[in-house]
Amino acid sequence: MNVLITGGTGYIGSHTALTLCQQGHQVVLFDNLRQSNPQVASRLETLCDQPVPLVMGDVRDTRVLSCSLLEHEINAVVHCAGLRGTHASLMRPLDTYAHNLQGTLSVMQAMAMCDDPILVFSSSAAVYGKPRHALQDENHPTEPTTPLGRSLLQAENVIRDAVKGSLLPTRVAIMRSFHPAGAHESGLIGDCSGLHATAGGLMTRLARVAAGDDAWLPLLSVSPDTPDGTVERDHTHVMDIAAGFAAALDFLRLHEGLHTFNLGRGQSVSDLQAVKAFEAASGRQIPCAPTADTSDTVTRTVADTRLAKVRLGWEARRGLAEICESSWNHALTQKLINAPEARGVNG
Ligand SMILES: NC(=O)c1ccc[n+]([C@@H]2O[C@H](COP(=O)([O-])OP(=O)(O)OC[C@H]3O[C@@H](n4cnc5c(N)ncnc54)[C@H](O)[C@@H]3O)[C@@H](O)[C@H]2O)c1
Numbered sequence: 001m002n003v004l005i006t007g008g009t010g011y012i013g014s015h016t017a018l019t020l021c022q023q024g025h026q027v028v029l030f031d032n033l034r035q036s037n038p039q040v041a042s043r044l045e046t047l048c049d050q051p052v053p054l055v056m057g058d059v060r061d062t063r064v065l066s067c068s069l070l071e072h073e074i075n076a077v078v079h080c081a082g083l084r085g086t087h088a089s090l091m092r093p094l095d096t097y098a099h100n101l102q103g104t105l106s107v108m109q110a111m112a113m114c115d116d117p118i119l120v121f122s123s124s125a126a127v128y129g130k131p132r133h134a135l136q137d138e139n140h141p142t143e144p145t146t147p148l149g150r151s152l153l154q155a156e157n158v159i160r161d162a163v164k165g166s167l168l169p170t171r172v173a174i175m176r177s178f179h180p181a182g183a184h185e186s187g188l189i190g191d192c193s194g195l196h197a198t199a200g201g202l203m204t205r206l207a208r209v210a211a212g213d214d215a216w217l218p219l220l221s222v223s224p225d226t227p228d229g230t231v232e233r234d235h236t237h238v239m240d241i242a243a244g245f246a247a248a249l250d251f252l253r254l255h256e257g258l259h260t261f262n263l264g265r266g267q268s269v270s271d272l273q274a275v276k277a278f279e280a281a282s283g284r285q286i287p288c289a290p291t292a293d294t295s296d297t298v299t300r301t302v303a304d305t306r307l308a309k310v311r312l313g314w315e316a317r318r319g320l321a322e323i324c325e326s327s328w329n330h331a332l333t334q335k336l337i338n339a340p341e342a343r344g345v346n347g
Contacts, residue, residue, distance in 0.1 A: 001118075003249070004028045004074045006059050006107060007081030009036035012122055012180055014044060014189045015242040016078055021048035023246055028072045030065065031081065032058040036192060043188040059103040065110040069117075076118035076249055077169075079107050082152075085193075085200075086126070089148035096147045097154075104155035108162045108169075117169045118252045119159070120245050125178040125234070125264070125301050127153040137304035138176070138260045145297055156260075163258045170256050173248035178234040178264030178303040180241045182323035187333025190326075191238070202233070202274055203323060207331035210284040218291035219271050225299045232268035232300040237318035237326070240265075247312040264303025265316040274320070281324035 003020055007013040008029025014036075017027045021044065029041055033056060041054040053072070057064040059081045068074070082100040083089065089096040104121070111117050126149030127142045144150045156174055163172055181203045183190030193200040200208075208214040220231050244263040251259070269277075275286050308314045 001075045001249070002026045002028070002073050003076045003078060004030055004069060004072060005078045005080060006030045006103075007079070007122070009033060009038065009040035009054065010080055011191045011193070012177070012238065012241060012245075013078070013080035014040050015184060015238045016080065016245045017044055017052060018047055018184060018189065019239070019242040019246045020078075020249070021050055021052065027052055028068065028074065029054045030057060030059065030068055032056065035083070040189060047184070047186060047188060060098070060106045062106045062109050065106060066113055069110055069114055074114065074117070076120070076252075077107060077111060078120045078122070078245055078249070079104065080122040082122070082155075084124075084148065086146050086148055089146050089151070093147035097151045100148075100151035101154050101158070104158050108158060112162075112168045114168060116171070118171045118249060119169045120173045120175060120248050120252070121156070121159060122245075123152045123156055123174050123176045124149065125176055125262070125303065127156065127176060128301075130298055131300060131302075135266070135302050135304035136262070138262055138307055160258060171252040172258045173252055174258070174260040175245060175248060176260065176262050177241050178236050178262065178301055180238040181235040182237040182239065182318065182326040183330035184239060185326060185329070187326075187329045190330030190334070192334070202235070202271065203278070203327035204331075206275065206278040206286060206324075207282075207327050209286045209288075210278060210282040210328065211331055211335065215287065217275065217286055217288040219275075219288045220291060226270055228270050228272045230271035231298070232270045232302075234264040234266065234268050234302045235274070235320065235323055236263060236265045236303075236316050237323050240316040240318055244308060244312065244314045247308075247314040251312050259311070261308045261312065262303040262305050263308060263314070263316075264305050265319075266303055266305050268300055268302045269320055274324075277320050278324045278328070281321065282328045
């Protein structure tokens, strides 16, 4: 299939691109490079040994997006363009809605012009909000507590209403990922957000402290609800998430309608446990201390992934050690690539 991946140079998009190329699909990346860099496209070409074109554009520009769909004879869109991060969404709520909600509206308008297209949408466990029970399945109430979760839930609703109204596309999978983490084993692609700032997922922030870029890790010590007082998250390897997206694409070739799937490991890990695992993977000490940050009030997330297992034949294969090792390998590889001598810079 010819697959266009919006946000294709970003974290989830790039790993999905690699997985789809390895499965024989032709992939086109579409990204405004707001949160990523164009080198990801050439690294993907190296890893896949095939051309991976990059269209530089904003998904909110429906005309440019439509032209790309037609020009590349696209059969399926994997929509990953958007903003992420709980804290970032609280700081920049309007930006979050503009990219996540307006962007999705534009993707739906552009796809309405295609012939029976397939859509896989990158949503999040953030749409659930505070867990009502131990495992969160796809029917768990959606009561997001942050602009991030609300913007993704509203984007889901736009998609749902379009499908109900019999507007194209009619084959859609909404993928609710639980805390993507880790990186491809090459170290060439990964979560690049935290390499430039203190933002990024927990693993990326751990790598920054292990590498000496940050002095210590602020730990969100939240409540007596968890045994060690730190939040618990269902960290899931990003290559497993990418495999889940690819499985959904295959599924939609045979199944019409709208389908929602959780992608997670089904096990939670506390931030303190993650620190210990990262120390073991990197061989470095990671100083950490509690913080007063109360932006994330959800103390524990664990995915119920039975639906993805039964319908997609998917389950997460990689564990916490592999997540930490691949994150650390990615951080070291990026340091090597970005070192002045590697870039041929004097002094
Ligand atoms: N990483 C997570 O923890 C996580 C979990 C679940 C869902 N999500 C959601 O999945 C999507 C992708 O997340 P990610 O982790 O890959 O983030 P990311 O920031 O690594 O990648 C997003 C990509 O989209 C691009 N982009 C942003 N706005 C755009 C626009 N208007 N037009 C074109 N390109 C645009 C960015 O430049 C970036 O390359 C986001 O919507 C995010 O909210 C992320």
